[in-house]
Amino acid sequence: MTEPPATTVPSGIPALEAATASPRGENPELLVVTGMSGAGRSRAAAVLEDLGWYVVDNLPAQLLPQLAGMLSSGPGGVHRLAAVVDVRGRRLSADLVGVLDSLREAGLDFRVLFVDASDEVLVRRFETVRRPHPLQDGRRILDGIADERVMFEGVRRRTDVLIDTTELNVHDLAREVRAAVASGTEDEMRLTVVSFGFKYGLPLDADSVSDVRFLANPYWITELRHLTGRDEPVRDYVLGLPGAQLFVDRYLALLEPVLAGYEHEDKRYATLAIGCTGGKHRSVALSEAIAAALRAQGRRVVVTHRDLGRE
Known part of the structure; x- marks a missing residue:
């Protein structure tokens, strides 16, 4: 035909x-x-x-x-x-x-x-x-x-x-x-590090949840209570606590095989949730520290603080 x-x-x-x-x-x-x-x-x-x-x-x-x-x-x-x-x-x-x-x-x-x-x-x-x-x-x-x-x-x-x-x-x-x-970095996994407060519930889209309530709560320090983990005094206090930096280092080491497995299974997005009691001090400071370390590794990272605006 x-x-x-x-x-x-x-x-x-x-x-x-x-x-x-x-x-x-x-x-x-x-x-x-x-x-x-x-x-x-x-x-x-x-x-x-x-x-x-x-x-x-x-x-x-x-x-x-x-x-x-x-x-x-x-x-x-x-x-x-x-x-x-x-x-x-x-x-x-x-x-x-x-x-x-x-x-x-x-x-x-x-x-x-x-x-x-x-x-x-x-x-x-x-x-x-x-x-x-x-x-x-x-x-x-x-x-x-x-x-x-x-x-x-x-x-x-x-x-x-x-x-x-x-x-x-x-x-x-x-x-x-x-x-x-694909070209450039568009083929890389996109990570979201989200801080949250356990008293408001778990993030529904979290792929991994970590609890940092083992650290002393800055809320009980009068001069830090009104600040957040994004403020330098709170950040320095939290990261200076015994076990805080060790947690960050070992958390990053734990993520290596996890993220490699996600990429092998074609998972292009992952949400890493870091929680404390109210989502204002400890989880915020550590989320920022973890995100900065991941960016230093060349990863694409966005940080969000879910409960930062809550009373």
């Missing part, structure tokens, strides 16, 4: 001109994510969202030029845009090929990420979730896969990044996607 002629996108439309106006050097990026059904498109999209990409799923190929017009190098604009596109028919496959070629001819800098897997693995995945292949149409799963491979031939020839998920689990796939698109 002869494919219909591919759709041509005029390079003079405003959306495409806006997209090509922002050079790659200013960091606007367009990524077209596509590939075989069941190979991991949705997982790849989720990883990109975690990395801060603006992700549009199930986008018709004809809308790619208009979507690319959202790219901007200015503040408040969309700097990294991922469009997830699939093909459900020969016409749509030809449309995507035509759009990709037109965008390339117009000078738009973009990449195509294609996810694939062996037929055997794709069949097993569809059977596991008990869903038909989108092109199966009452036939065998393999028939739908075969049709989809034919439709994707033109797109595969235009692929910049190919990820074969045959032997990959979801964590492996996430690492492959990050390796393909």
Whole structure:
């Protein structure tokens, strides 16, 4: 069967001109994510969202030029845009090929990420979730896969990044996607160190909780009571207490295998909770000290003090 002629996108439309106006050097990026059904498109999209990409799923190929017009190098604009596109028919496959070629001819800098897997693995995945292949149409799963491979031939020839998920689990796939698109520190785990008061309850999102009520409470020192752990007199008092610095040092040592394990299991965010009675003195001072030490190790850390404003 002869494919219909591919759709041509005029390079003079405003959306495409806006997209090509922002050079790659200013960091606007367009990524077209596509590939075989069941190979991991949705997982790849989720990883990109975690990395801060603006992700549009199930986008018709004809809308790619208009979507690319959202790219901007200015503040408040969309700097990294991922469009997830699939093909459900020969016409749509030809449309995507035509759009990709037109965008390339117009000078738009973009990449195509294609996810694939062996037929055997794709069949097993569809059977596991008990869903038909989108092109199966009452036939065998393999028939739908075969049709989809034919439709994707033109797109595969235009692929910049190919990820074969045959032997990959979801964590492996996430690492492959990050390796393909991440730069600088955006691939690193993001840590939040939160101080809190036990009398107000545990932080609901804490991955780790530590109790520093073993230290003497500055609340009972009149000149320190009205201050917080962010104030120098309280900070110096707390960190000068017997066992305080030892706690910080050993806590950091304990975190090393924990954070390494989180990263291996593809956990990109972790919240470390440090608690005292009211969340005003000891936990605040130690949270700041722990965060400073983690930053010195090159980690991305945010500090929040949940109960600092409470009476």
